[in-house]
Amino acid sequence: MGLFLGRSIILLLGLFALPTLLGDFWAYQLGLYFLYSIAALGVGICWGQAGFLPLGQAMFLGIGAYLSGFSLIHFQDSFLLLLLLPAAALIPGFIAFVIGLLVFRGHLESGPFFALITLALSLLTFQIATNWVDVTGGFNGLGGIPSLPGLEGFESLYYVVAAVLTISIGVVAWIIKAPIGVIWRGISENEKRLTFFGYDTAFLKALAFGISGVLGGVAGVLYAPHQGLVTPNLAGFILSAELLIWTAVGGRKTLFGPVIGAILVGSLTAELRDVIPIWELMVAALFIFVVLFLPDGIAGWPERLFQRVLGRRFSGDEVNLAVKIGQKSPELELASCSLSIGTVDILNQLSFRIAQPGIYCLIGPNGAGKTSTFNAITGAVKTQAGSINLDDESISGFQSHDVAMRGIGRKFQVPSILPNLTISENLRTALWGGRCSLMDLFHYTPLNWTNTINTDLKERFPFLIEENKPAKELSHGEKQVLELSMSLLGEPRLLLLDEPCAGLSSEETDKVIDTIRWIRSTFDSTILVIEHDMTLVKDIADQVIVMHQGAVLAIGGVKDIQKDSRVREVYVGVSI
């Protein structure tokens, strides 16, 4: 906290000194780009952190500015402004949050859908602002907006803008270093994985969009008195596009990138647009270049240097969390679950029940529906018939994160990790899933959380201690182990492992099997493993479930299954 305050005060003093250095007029000009950079910070959160593309971000600036303009004109010098202006900043954020929920809930991916819908919304805002002449003043805009009460003259407003910019940077710096920032970056890497840790990613992305809306709103609220005039263009396409370009060029993944981009490219454009005819062409080309080759923009390199020199790793006393595993062993029941895609029956009246803790091996020839069974249990696909119950509650039709929150964890066949996040961030993301409340995500304390599983895993697999190594640099086997560790840290009551030893060396396999056994015995948990290797199955299985053509062929102990003639028939192809 102290560090934050210290840096913010230095920044603020620097900004306050500018009018003396540059003269009042230039400071006033810069003030406009300070406002834009507040909005650009929001673009940075959406695009650089959470990984979705807001193509119409200016609409929030516009809405904030119109609301602020009305308030200042109609309630000049009234104490109501103390209420109205903050509301004018928050309303765009609320609108953004609702839009985010609507779109992300409908479509989990961060692809073109969200981007184009925000673009359409900003054009819609532009049209409303242009056509609703009685209220907005139409194309010519809403003019004659007085300054903030008590701040006559444009010089004094500069200090307010500079202060608000500093606060905004401070808040964003805090947020992106807090757990929520890690989670957002995780979402941008591998959203699906996070839903299986119990994160409601649609909500968290909507939250990011909402915060960016507030930042846009704040910029708009100050824009109205700063410029004295609000026109539809403020909400429209061009400014939206510029915000995106500034953020990209400055460095979307960095804290200061959007700010530097907005101030540098923005003010240069204003100066050079008319001097160099192909200036905007150059900016467009620069944008493409930066997107492809320089995701950290111009602020990336200096910021990393700065962090190496001045940055301090957040450190505090580790908080050891109580282990919750094994509190109640799950009762899972699948009753006549069916799933077909086209004419192919993937699951065909699949029914089985697991009520006792233990290791259950799910075996069966290729295409028997093993992975699809996992998909059905975890809500990744919806079964067309039948029901899935967990402890007398029907979980069929639940979304993946709701299933995960009820204590079902999953490891995928192909290791599914967060490649560009560090090992420790990967592990933390898993540890926080299902434990962090929304408030926790904005606090720094979860950064120090650990539990006995975490400590033990690090002893078993020493590579997990290399905290700052990006997960993508791990070998295939290590990635498998990392994902296994992640699914254990979520402390699921029921753990689904899809070929956890695939592609591992025999040494690694032994360690992984040992870990699974340890989890089984120490925490008395229920583990369902898909496995092809029969030696392994014999070794670890308490019970074996044999699947064939989307249904259960046999359930029983290893010995019984080995004797079962139907199983032999399926595997060997002859009846004995």
Next chain:
Amino acid sequence: MDPIAVTIALNIIYEITTLFVIVLGLAIVFGLLKVMNLAHGEFIMVGAYAAYFCQDQGWPYIMAIPFALFIAAILGYLIEFTLIRHLYRRPFDTLLVTWGLSFLLREVIELVYGKGFQSLSNPIPGSIDVLGEPYPSYRALVMVIAILSVLVLWVWYRRSLTGARVKAMVENPELARAVGIRVDNLARHTFVVGTCFGALAGVMLAPLTRVEPFMGLDYILTSFFVLVVGGVGTILGLSSGAGVIGGVQSVVSNLFGETSGYFGVLLIAILFLWLKPNGLISRS
């Protein structure tokens, strides 16, 4: 027949067919290559400006078609070769790069022709009789060409060897490559076909609309909504998407004004995201 009914029917068919032409290039590129080309609207704009150039030179309007196709093909090749081909597995980056491209193309046109709008004269003035009602000849021709080009494309895709190769590429690029299909070339040609259809739409619509640098913006949005509603991959899906979007837009705009029409379309698109995320008719 009731003259008003005929006019209304013709207008609706016109609305849907033009929408169809607008969306076709985008649908090809998105459906087959999974590339959401945000610069699609700008290819339509380039086509329209090419038509303007031809008319300005005093050439016959029909010349605009080969000229626009030529320019769009060259641009398409260049863009695919320098940018898109590196990005087939990175959909998010494609989105950004094509968005940047749309900006670039707009700026180039602005540099040459300025921000103002150009209007073209109608190459085929006058009207013809349709079921006893006079209807503008050029609009009628646009409808015919639109329907014809879609039919030709459809038959060609279903019957030709290249069509089969494209299908193989879409289903499984690695396997297609393994059996000797030159997937890289095929993808490039597919992209170019998409940009050419964009330019063709631009030529066809130029005399009926305001030609200006920002005209592509509306086109990309409407095209996208058609894809959302109709679903990617089938002609029938595209037609139903064009029908719904075109219908909603014209009906709501006529009743409550342009802004409401716009809002209505947006609402429909979001509703479809929720209720039918794969569109009305999807391939799978």
